[in-house]
Amino acid sequence: DQQVKQNSPSLSVQEGRISILNCDYTNSMFDYFLWYKKYPAEGPTFLISISSIKDKNEDGRFTVFLNKSAKHLSLHIVPSQPGDSAVYFCAASGTGSARQLTFGSGTQLTVLP
Amino acid sequence: DGGITQSPKYLFRKEGQNVTLSCEQNLNHDAMYWYRQDPGQGLRLIYYSQIVNDFQKGDIAEGYSVSREKKESFPLTVTSAQKNPTAFYLCASSIRTGSLSSSYNEQFFGPGTRLTVL
Numbered sequence: 001d002q003q004v005k006q007n008s009p010s011l012s013v014q015e016g017r018i019s020i021l022n023c024d025y026t027n028s029m030f031d032y033f034l035w036y037k038k039y040p041a042e043g044p045t046f047l048i049s050i051s052s053i054k055d056k057n058e059d060g061r062f063t064v065f066l067n068k069s070a071k072h073l074s075l076h077i078v079p080s081q082p083g084d085s086a087v088y089f090c091a092a093s094g095t096g097s098a099r100q101l102t103f104g105s106g107t108q109l110t111v112l113p
Numbered sequence: 114d115g116g117i118t119q120s121p122k123y124l125f126r127k128e129g130q131n132v133t134l135s136c137e138q139n140l141n142h143d144a145m146y147w148y149r150q151d152p153g154q155g156l157r158l159i160y161y162s163q164i165v166n167d168f169q170k171g172d173i174a175e176g177y178s179v180s181r182e183k184k185e186s187f188p189l190t191v192t193s194a195q196k197n198p199t200a201f202y203l204c205a206s207s208i209r210t211g212s213l214s215s216s217y218n219e220q221f222f223g224p225g226t227r228l229t230v231l
Contacts, residue, residue, distance in 0.1 A: 009153065034219065043117075043203050043222030044156070089155060100146075100171070101220060103155035 003027045004092050006104035014112050019077040021107050023090030026071065030092035034101065035064060035075050038087045047088075048075070080111045116140065117223035119204050124228045126191075126198075134189045134226050136204030144207045145187035146220060147171075147179065149200040156203060162187055191228065198230045 005024045013019045023033075031052040036044035050057040050064045050073070057064050063076045077084055090104040117138045126132045138145065144163050148156040148171075158171030162181040176195025181187050187206075191198045205220040 004155070006155075036222075041122075041201075041225065041227065043119075043205075043224050045222070046219050049219065100158055100161060101156075103148075103157075105153065105155040 002105075003030075004090055004102050004104040006088075006090055006107050008107050009105070010108040010110070012110045012112060013080045015082055016079045019075075019080045019084065019109055019111065021075040021077075021088050021090075021109065023073045023075075023104055024071060025073075025092050027092070027094065027102075028071070029094045030102075032093040032099075033064070033066060033073050034091045034093070035062075036089045036091060036103075037084075038089060038106070044089055077109075080109075082111045082113050085109055085111050117204060117206055117221060119202075119223040119226050122224065122226060124226055126228070126230050128230055129193045131190055131192050132198075132228065134191065134202055134204075134228065136187045136189065136223060137185055138187075138204075138206045138221075138223075139185060140206055140221065141184070142206035142208055142221070143184070145181070146205040146207075147177070147187070147189045148203045148205065149173070150203060150225075151200050159189065198228060200228060202226045202228055 003026050034049040035047040037047045038044040048059050048062045048064050050066050066073045087106045087108050089106045091101040093099045120135045146161040147159040157173050160179040162168035178190045203225045204223040207220045
């Protein structure tokens with residue numbers, strides 16, 4: 001039973017346009033959400049995060065939105081650049097003492113020049 | 114430079130052999146984690162350790178074992194009991210959160226080891 005879902009395995013966007021990556025979760029105990037970016041044969045790198053007490057967090061070209069009532073979050077990249085092409089993973093952290101992360105299956109973003 | 118190292122990057126083993134994957138960090142992080150990634154899937158947690166000499170099973174621990182004798186090191190052994198060991202293995206670490214009031218658990222990842230069992 002997947003607690004964090006990324007229903008779009010891939011997304012293609014034209015350079016300069018907005019990329020919107022979506023993530024849904026089912027566990028209402030999750031209170032912190034993170035986005036990671038991953039290139040092939042490399043480890044994921046942290047991109048941006050948001051606490052459940054907020055509904056928006058912005059860092060440069062990256063903005064994450066959280067809709068708690070819908071159990072949905074999204075990552076917006078504006079403007080998209082070819083170097084943004086990678087797999088993006090959504091992850092959620094619960095209130096357990098170890099605060100393990102539960103990852104979605106990822107979305108492959110391709111930014112076309 | 115602080116970071117997480119995993120070695121080797123590519124590893125080949127014959128079926129039935131145990132193999133140990135190395136993970137070292139110099140970030141002074143208390144917590145360390147092992148994940149595996151399969152094509153088209155997210156990262157699945159194998160084992161994690163919050164402090165030295167302590168570790169817990171993750172979601173898919175069967176066929177794996179770990180040790181945490183030093184803060185900096187968290188090696189993973191893939192045993193012959195693991196039915197489908199070929200995968201990309203990722204090690205991560207984070208500052209120990211411990212408290213329920215801690216705001217986040219950002220994990221830093223190593224470059225990964227691609228294990229192929231022939």
